[in-house]
Amino acid sequence: MRNYLIDSDGGVDAIKLQESDKPQPRPGEVQIQMRAASLNYRDLSVASGGYLRNNHRPIVPVSDGAGTISKLGEGVTRWKKGDRVSPIFLQKWIDGPPNDEILRSGLGGGIGGVLAEFVNVPEESLVAIPESMTFAEAACVPCAAVTAWHALFESGNLQAGQTVLCLGTGGVSMFALQFAKASGAKVIITSSDDQKLNVATGHGADETINYVTHPEWHREVQRLTSDRGVDHVVEVGGPGTLERSLKSTAVGGHVHLIGILDTPQGKVNPLLSIFNLLTIRGIYVGSRHMHESVLAMMQQHSIQPVIDQSFSFDEAPDAYRYMQSQKHVGKIVIEF
Known part of the structure; x- marks a missing residue:
């Protein structure tokens, strides 16, 4: 072979x-x-x-x-x-x-x-x-989809009507977008490329942010949520984006730490996580049971x-x- x-x-x-x-x-x-x-x-x-x-x-x-x-x-x-x-x-x-x-x-x-x-x-x-x-x-499915499921449902207990912020348009973020929309949530997604944002809109994204046009993109998140912030951040950037993710999150919200796609040397002030009672949790793929749950959801909602x-x-x-x-x-x- x-x-x-x-x-x-x-x-x-x-x-x-x-x-x-x-x-x-x-x-x-x-x-x-x-x-x-x-x-x-x-x-x-x-x-x-x-x-x-x-x-x-x-x-x-x-x-x-x-x-x-x-x-x-x-x-x-x-x-x-x-x-x-x-x-x-x-x-x-x-x-x-x-x-x-x-x-x-x-x-x-x-x-x-x-x-x-x-x-x-x-x-x-x-x-x-x-x-x-x-x-x-x-x-x-095995890595990206299971990771998105683990973050939103096993860890975050995503509910209909909540708002999810997805960073970028890679595999995890696109699965998170699809799963969140199937669950009745609102989704904001970021990218440096307007064409990618158009693709995300075609898959159900409610709002998009070009982080080159809006380098202080957390301010745009706050504007889009009437200064409330989002309930969940699918954080694939890592230390380089984490501070803005914290500033994007509503009181009592969840930041799901998944990857390190940005500057790993970034420094983060932890005070916002304390003052806003945020839950910050590392997510590393998931179990066979989660994988089976993902496949069942994808079948139920015809998610490709x-x-x-x-x-x-x-x-x-x-x-x-x-x-x-x-x-x-x-x-x-x-x-x-």
Whole structure:
């Protein structure tokens, strides 16, 4: 079989295509013939090295994928050959609270990932793909969609009529937009690109803010909410944007810390979080139970992932470079 491998901290140039023996499933495992994968910003960080709990070398990259079961290991009872499935991001997080061992089981960083023609995973560490979903669509869900769900519903208890601020138009933010709208919430979304904001409007965004036109974008958030602020911020920027996110949040609101896409050296004054009784919580993907809940919601509301562009398996490094360019809206897919 063919697979990609990262063997250094050289970024995209460190991702090499190779041939290797097809792995045989051990007892309790299933073998999946992969049909599609999707990229997350984390994949760029893993390739560059230094990503907490995700710095093993060599490593097969990429966490998110979907395919069909091609072989069963001894004792497998949950699945049969031909089932359409998707591995969960954190292979050991089935339900309940996480621990350090669980957080070290992230595909494509903590352990080998899915950018391979065949992968083996434990039978309990995958979910069934709805018949209404293509492999490419299902491959978009494990990280970005589950993260957005975890933030808004498991952590934030999003309610109809509340307001959500989504930073940027990447995978997590676009899923958060779609989930929030399906739940009856209002959504404000930011970008530096008016064309991206137009795409977001087409997917239901109520208000948009170009943060180049409005560098003090928290003031625009306050104006759009009649100086109340938003109930939830899907904070993918990190320290570089966090202070403005805090200034955008209503009393008693939630700031869901998800990524570090902006300046990691930024300093944040914590007083607003105290005076406004804010809940600030780190969100790191989620469990199999959350993944299953996401798929159920997407079926119920006919939500389709926003896929910007699809690349072939041989073009995987080009998909990484496109991710690096930050020109995309939503997800970037690799189809096998």
